[in-house]
Amino acid sequence: MTSPSSGDREKVVSKLPGPLQQELKIRTAQRGIDIQHAVDEGISAWRGLGSNLAAIDTTGAKSFSTWLPPGQWDGFRSDCAARGVSLVQGLAQSVSLWLETHPAPGVQRPVVVKRMIVCNQKGGVGKTAVTAGAGQALAEDPDRLHAVGVSKHFAHARAGADETAAEESAHEQLPGLGLRVLLVDFDPQGHLTKQLGHELLPLDGDSLTKHMAGDSKGKLKDLVVSVDDERFGDRLHLLPSCTDAFLLDVKLSGVRAREAALERALMPLEENYDVILIDCPPSLGLSMDAAVYYGRRRDGEAPGNSGVLVVVQAEDSSADAYGLLTAQISDLRADMHLELDYLGIVVNHYDARRGFIATSSLESWMAIRDPRVVGLIGDLKEQKEAVRMKQPLLAYAPRCTQAVALRALAREIV
Incomplete structure (x- = not known):
């Protein structure tokens, strides 16, 4: 579902497995970006794939909300229906794709101790x-x-x-x-x-x-x-x-x-x-x-x-x-x-x-x-x-x- 927009984005509410939510939270903090931009990038990348990814276990998925560009969620919903996957499964695959393509940065070590x-x-x-x-x-x-x-x-x-x-x-x-x-x-x-x-x-x-x-x-x-x-x-x-x-x-x-x-x-x-x-x-x-x-x-x-x-x-x-x-x-x-x-x-x-x-x-x-x-x-x-x-x-x-x-x-x- 979507809610009224905030600035140039609209709030979307869905579900996502708890461990995936936590990993997303940590990874975005490590890379210094907002969760909403990571999800935006993940959904865009998923929609551009030529085939579905392997199914993710979404049992026990918890409520998840973020802000996305206007119209992106509706287009994503349509793509999920066309590919025969649930909205929750599609979102989980999108987030997983973003995590795979944005690995955790290495620890920044000093040149001199x-x-x-x-x-x-x-x-x-x-x-x-x-x-x-x-x-x-x-x-x-x-x-x-x-x-x-x-x-x-x-x-x-x-x-x-x-x-x-x-x-x-x-x-x-x-x-x-x-x-x-x-x-x-x-x-x-x-x-x-x-x-x-x-x-x-x-x-x-x-x-x-x-x-x-x-x-x-x-x-x-x-x-x-x-x-x-x-x-x-x-x-x-x-x-x-x-x-x-x-x-x-x-x-x-x-x-x-x-x-x-x-x-x-x-x-x-x-x-x-x-x-x-x-x-x-x-x-x-x-x-x-x-x-x-x-x-x-x-x-x-x-x-x-x-x-x-x-x-x-x-x-x-x-x-x-x-x-x-x-x-x-x-x-x-x-x-x-x-x-x-x-x-x-x-x-x-x-x-x-x-x-x-x-x-x-x-x-x-x-x-x-x-x-x-x-x-x-x-x-x-x-x-x-x-x-x-x-x-x-x-x-x-x-x-x-x-x-x-x-x-x-x-x-x-x-």
Whole structure:
């Protein structure tokens, strides 16, 4: 049946098998086109065929509606009758034809591995949660749809609107990014390792610290573990921490070209990944120098492909810590002649109900244009619950407001 037109199209209502509807929804999202245009193209191609396609099982077909050019549905109905197939069968064949001729695009992989240094020497701002969440969002299944968006508060704040209360996220359904991601727990406290349900590496075994200090006992890749969940496939891995990292600055003091120690250690792993995220300790020592050096722009690398992601909170002490961090980065840039990019600022643990301090602080962060704020993550219970359960947040609560915002963040920095 048809309904009154909307613009230059008319609404049509029919039926289509549920799995076919879902595949159509995913594929059009992957290719960045509207469902109505895909169905339009499929029907046109089907009508141009010299013979019918193989019959499709339409048992249990569900209601399906879309918008088509005026007259196309009537012509399609006539063709179905002439070919001796039902309208539902003809539509199913048309959609299947479009899917076959428009395969899913491959994952867009970076030319140079993206190296993201997640840092702030102030503890408790949520660097680990942002590292883990962004990594999960980057690795999600590209053949499934996931809720993606930014909070209304973030959108209004970026536009300069005056908000007084946190709002729920507005989102859309988009395919996962499907990137191969390595999370590196560079903090001797090991929060990233523990939150994802793994054990710290034993003190008497091999570790990232030993590889950086030149005391390794084997290959670093043998220490890497998988973060298992069907939504990540085998794309999300973790290099666990070891408490020997508390001695890293001491060990690095005697290492040749110590600023390049982290790069030397991780270089053999890079060919296996699209993105490497470093969860840094709350420190401004030699280990931080090595992390920042690792995130520098390499020869031939595009600006913004790698760099520093600063996690802050909407309160005054974060602003003080941010000043110390950016001063250190400026010194490293000058002393070592580094091309080092900021990927942005993430305001974490935000809750407007905390009043003027939170809202005014957020406005101050938003006023910074270089680097700009690229994410606003709410302070909600799901993150704490996921940590308690030792599960990835995006697996534990994939549709929660924090998960939606972390997917938006991933798209901002990728």
